[in-house]
Amino acid sequence: MRAFAAQTRxxxxxxxxxGEQLLVSIVIPLLLLxxxxxxxxxxxxxxxxxxxxxxxxxxLALAVMSSAMVSLGIGTGFERQYKVLKRLGATPLGRGxxxxxxxxxxxxLIAIQVVVLVVAAFALSWAPGGTPALVPVAVLLGTAxxxxxxxxxxxxxxxxxxxALANGLYLVLLLLGGMIIPFSEMxxxxxxxxxxxxxxxxxxxxxxxxxxxxxxxxxxWAVLAVWAVALPAAAIRLFRxx
Amino acid sequence: MxxxxxxxxxxxxxxxxDLTIRYGDHVAxxxxxxxxxxxxxxxxxxxxxxxxxSTVETLEGYRRATSGAVRVxxxxxxxxxxxxxxxxxxxxxxxGVYSGIRPAEVVRLFASYYADxxxxxxxxxxxxxxxxxxxxxxxxxxxxxxxxxxxxALVGRPQVAFLDEPxxxxxxxxxxxxxRIVADLRDEGVAxxxxxxxxxxxxxxxxxxxxxxxxxxxxxxxxxxxxxSSHGDELHFGAPGGLDGAALGAHLSASVxxxxxxxxxxxxxxxxxxxxxxTAWLAEHxxxxxxxxxxxxxxxxxxxxxxxxxxxxxxxxxxxxxxEAGSRRRRQSRRARRGSAR
Numbered sequence: 001m002r003a004f005a006a007q008t009r010x011x012x013x014x015x016x017x018x019g020e021q022l023l024v025s026i027v028i029p030l031l032l033l034x035x036x037x038x039x040x041x042x043x044x045x046x047x048x049x050x051x052x053x054x055x056x057x058x059x060l061a062l063a064v065m066s067s068a069m070v071s072l073g074i075g076t077g078f079e080r081q082y083k084v085l086k087r088l089g090a091t092p093l094g095r096g097x098x099x100x101x102x103x104x105x106x107x108x109l110i111a112i113q114v115v116v117l118v119v120a121a122f123a124l125s126w127a128p129g130g131t132p133a134l135v136p137v138a139v140l141l142g143t144a145x146x147x148x149x150x151x152x153x154x155x156x157x158x159x160x161x162x163x164a165l166a167n168g169l170y171l172v173l174l175l176l177g178g179m180i181i182p183f184s185e186m187x188x189x190x191x192x193x194x195x196x197x198x199x200x201x202x203x204x205x206x207x208x209x210x211x212x213x214x215x216x217x218x219x220x221w222a223v224l225a226v227w228a229v230a231l232p233a234a235a236i237r238l239f240r241x242x
Numbered sequence: 243m244x245x246x247x248x249x250x251x252x253x254x255x256x257x258x259x260d261l262t263i264r265y266g267d268h269v270a271x272x273x274x275x276x277x278x279x280x281x282x283x284x285x286x287x288x289x290x291x292x293x294x295x296s297t298v299e300t301l302e303g304y305r306r307a308t309s310g311a312v313r314v315x316x317x318x319x320x321x322x323x324x325x326x327x328x329x330x331x332x333x334x335x336x337x338g339v340y341s342g343i344r345p346a347e348v349v350r351l352f353a354s355y356y357a358d359x360x361x362x363x364x365x366x367x368x369x370x371x372x373x374x375x376x377x378x379x380x381x382x383x384x385x386x387x388x389x390x391x392x393x394x395a396l397v398g399r400p401q402v403a404f405l406d407e408p409x410x411x412x413x414x415x416x417x418x419x420x421x422r423i424v425a426d427l428r429d430e431g432v433a434x435x436x437x438x439x440x441x442x443x444x445x446x447x448x449x450x451x452x453x454x455x456x457x458x459x460x461x462x463x464x465x466x467x468x469x470x471s472s473h474g475d476e477l478h479f480g481a482p483g484g485l486d487g488a489a490l491g492a493h494l495s496a497s498v499x500x501x502x503x504x505x506x507x508x509x510x511x512x513x514x515x516x517x518x519x520x521t522a523w524l525a526e527h528x529x530x531x532x533x534x535x536x537x538x539x540x541x542x543x544x545x546x547x548x549x550x551x552x553x554x555x556x557x558x559x560x561x562x563x564x565x566e567a568g569s570r571r572r573r574q575s576r577r578a579r580r581g582s583a584r
Binding site for chain 1 (some may be wrong): 302339342435453
């Protein structure tokens with residue numbers, strides 16, 4: 001327990017000490033939420049009058065993606081490249097406690113992001129609806145899917161390649177995933193493609209959890225659940241420690 | 243665990259028996275056997291690609307032997323990995339530490355992994371890093387990183403320490419410090435297995451030297467045994483290159499060869515009379531004497547002689563294989579020509 005607690009604390013301190021990661025995981029989602037809530041330039045889905053009501057669920061989905069995929073993936077990728085994982089393999093820490101500490105670190109980062117974003121959203125007069133009780137389930141499934149994707153990259157590619165790919169995917173999924181631009185504004189083939197990504201599934205689910213009148217999310221829950229199983233399974237299978 | 247079972251006789255801390263490691267077609271280690279004892283420093287020496295790191299990583303439990311057996315503290319490092327990791331200390335050749343972490347943080351973190359760790363502050367003082375509390379790993383010099391890696395290898399109070407080139411790329415003061423710590427470990431009864439390229443280090447520090455090349459054992463003895471062995475009836479000296487070896491040889495009644503530019507070997511017992519004759523000849527020709535070694539060879543002489551003769555044997559074998567392959571190719575091409583003529 002002592003080792004697990006120390007490991008989790010270290011993981012969290014190191015990721016918060018890392019300026020770029022902080023930028024991606026807290027500043028960018030916050031900036032998007034505040035800017036586009038105040039400046040009416042983005043299209044909104046039908047029946048939404050206040051931008052913040054649409055943006056908040058999307059930006060919370062983005063926060064999950066940035067912590068679980070980008071921060072975790074890039075951090076772990078470099079730890080692997082610099083042989084930290086190899087070195088830990090020769091200590092009594094063990095794989096189980098290491099994975100546990102990584103999960104705890106990601107969940108703690110997401111909790112910090114959620115608090116910051118929700119406070120900002122209420123300050124922008126957000127009026128949540130939907131079924132908020134399901135938000136923790138959605139966040140956990142999204143975390144599993146994106147952490148799986150982040151670790152899949154970290155465990156198979158060089159650190160620098162993971163860095164580039166995770167940041168590139170972050171941007172593509174931000175645009176395609178319906179997080180700040182509604183699917184209703186996209187050509188139908190692009191919207192379908194976007195809805196099948198883990199980002200699209202998570203943002204659709206978050207909309208239904210937090211906004212009255214959001215489209216039904218039955219399919220999106222199923223898509224998200226499939227990613228939440230498939231991506232960690234692929235990471236477990238393909239992850240190489242050295 | 244059954245405490246009433248009779249304890250087996252204390253086995254060597256590290257046992258390598260007929261170890262072979264293959265990567266695909268490449269044989270990295272080929273039938274290697276040696277042991278390392280508690281309270282001794284064993285140096286594993288060999289040129290690049292000799293199989294040192296493959297051997298050490300098998301002992302650390304990172305890879306599995308293709309065949310043969312290794313035991314660390316009586317356990318198989320692969321199948322008893324979890325039992326063993328708490329009792330061994332590992333220093334990798336490079337890296338191994340979070341780039342944004344500070345020395346005290348990482349030593350405390352590693353201390354939390356072990357049941358009875360060393361005191362983190364004392365350990366930092368021991369490796370001379372007490373004043374670098376605020377720097378992160380990535381901002382530390384190569385020597386500081388090596389010393390921190392050593393501290394991490396020792397934080398769990400290991401019974402066996404595996405140190406992969408612990409003084410590579412370190413300034414002389416840092417090297418002295420690391421050597422002193424390694425010598426202290428031996429005195430505390432730890433079995434230290436270190437790999438090094440630094441023959442001077444092995445000569446000064448090791449109780450036992452294991453020389454390997456191309457995955458084969460070339461020698462296994464104490465440095466003084468190695469240096470005194472067989473080729474003791476020789477005199478080595480350094481002088482300007484291109485001396486008239488034949489004339490000097492006639493003067494000394496022994497053959498003189500220039501082994502490398504300015505390095506000479508006299509095939510005669512190093513008696514005071516021979517030494518006197520040599521220096522008299524040099525004085526007569528007004529030549530300076532750069533150095534003179536009688537009887538004992540340096541470990542470097544031994545190492546180069548052993549690895550060179552191994553390389554020569556390999557080259558001969560390769561040439562033999564190449565000529566066999568050549569004649570096979572010629573036969574094949576003759577057959578091919580016959581085939582295309584039809």
